Amino acid sequence: MTDTLEQRRRALAALLVMVASGGGLSFPARAETTADFDVTARIEPGCLVDGLGSAGNAGTIGTLDFGEDSSLSTATHNATTTGSQAIRLRCTPGVSLTMSIDGGTHLASGARHLQRGGDTGSRVAYSLCRDAGCTQPIPVGGTSGVTVTAANANDVRLPVYATLTLPGGRIPGVYSDRLTVTLSW
Template sequence: MAGRLCMAAGMAATLAVPPARAETSATFDLAARIVAGCEINGDTAASGQAIGQTGTLDFGTHSALETGPVTAVMAWNSAVSMRCTPSVALTMAIGAGLHADSARNLQRQAGTSRIAYRLYRDAGFSQELIADQPVPISFSESLPITPAIYGRLVLPGDRPAGTYSDTVVVTFAW
């Protein structure tokens, strides 16, 4: 009987021992890829995306007999907002316009009369924006991008009265 008691006690002790615990570890990688780019109106801009009317460069109203230079600066449309990551090398190219020949021209809406004009990137009119030639655009990382575009024309004093206009494509690339 003593043998049985010992055996029973031994079994009770075995049952009271917690099961063996195994710990293992492994690793996994995490990554994020941040690419330079730009957004227009809060969305990532797609290559070739048209963003619509970006603004107006208005030379104002003048007498048909007036002569001399007239200047204007582009008023950017507040509905268009462009931002880029700080490392982006942003360029802007301005097209020749709808009525270009050897120069950009405003054309009378109800006719063929034209008035030549030039576009510049500075208020001193010393850095002309040549048609379709990309120029670098510098920007602050915290503000929307609004490149300066200045226009200059010389009123000839001999054109018929009317509204003269042109449409120019601006292309941003990065």
């Protein structure tokens, strides 16, 4: 009789194991969980220079052309880049845009100069300004702000004006210089 009782205990234990393990049948496990995640983007104020070349080179901004005069003249001439600006600059209205202009290729004694070819003795000093009356100078390497509003945001013009007074007695020829403008925002 003990064998039968022992057999029943084993059969009952096997049955319990089978029931506990799903009876040898596989039932799909099902659970639902949810979680959230954030999606964000930050749009910063800034500027876009259309036609930007390699390494941040924007090409030619424009030309300051003082025109022609006699080699004996002592006249004062003015020029501006606003009509000849070749790049298109677009900015977010209200962005803090600054411009810095170096001393040019013929910087001497802290002043910008036009020079006739390679002749360092044939120079004419000139000044850059932010306004047509040249009351707001643009110093060599100094920064000046450029106003960006809703009205000009899609076509920002760089306010660069220049003035020079001919010293008279200069050798005839083409006098030139090349400036580098750095824009920051």
